[in-house]
Amino acid sequence: MKNFLHIIGLLTLFIMLSFSDADFYSSMTKADYNEGSKTLKFTTKLNTKHISDAIKINPNTAGFEAEVKKYVNNNFDLYINGSAKTLTFTGSQVSGETVWVYFETSGVAEITTLRIRNSILLGTFPRQLNLVNIAYKGKQRTMNFQRGKETNEVTF
Incomplete structure (x- = not known):
């Protein structure tokens, strides 16, 4: 019995240590449709260290927001009803361990299909997982989205 408890204790310690260096890589984007202005507004939450590593710039420097904008524009594409839409970057905000990125597209009268290519941080972190939640009418x-599945489509 004593050996059994010793083995269980060692296995538990091994399992706990195997998770100690595991970093979780994810981003979360919320898309909200504003029917009055016919605008689809996006808010993306990123880990400050992860996006800083990807764009190779310190988040406390003056050029950080411009680099984040360029990075998001290169790694997030939107198609509504089969047509590519232009994304307008409206700002970003560093809040401790989190970077909030805001962008939108206007002139959206009706959505039947929405296709997104979201490769944010997938090139830097192979285990990255990106989620997009869409609220429409x-x-x-x-x-x-994850590496190998950078594009997804939904219908309304």
Whole structure:
């Protein structure tokens, strides 16, 4: 019995140590449709260290926001009803361990299909997982993206 408890204790310690260096890589994007302005607004939450590593610039420097904008524009594409849409970067905010990125597209009268290519941080972190939650006229859809599955589509 004593040997059994010793083995269980060692296995528990081994399992706990195997998770100690595991870092979780994810981003979360919320897309909200504003029917009055016909605008689809996006808010993306990123880990400050992860995005800083990807764009290779310190988040406390003056050029950080411009580099984040360029990075998001290069790694996030939007197609509504089969047509590519232009994303307008409206700002970003560093808040401790989190970077909030804001962008939008206007002139969205009706959405039947929404296709997104989201490769944010996938090139830097192979285990990265990106989630996008879309709210459109009372309907909710969720997309997930990972390396090898950078594009996803939903219908409304």
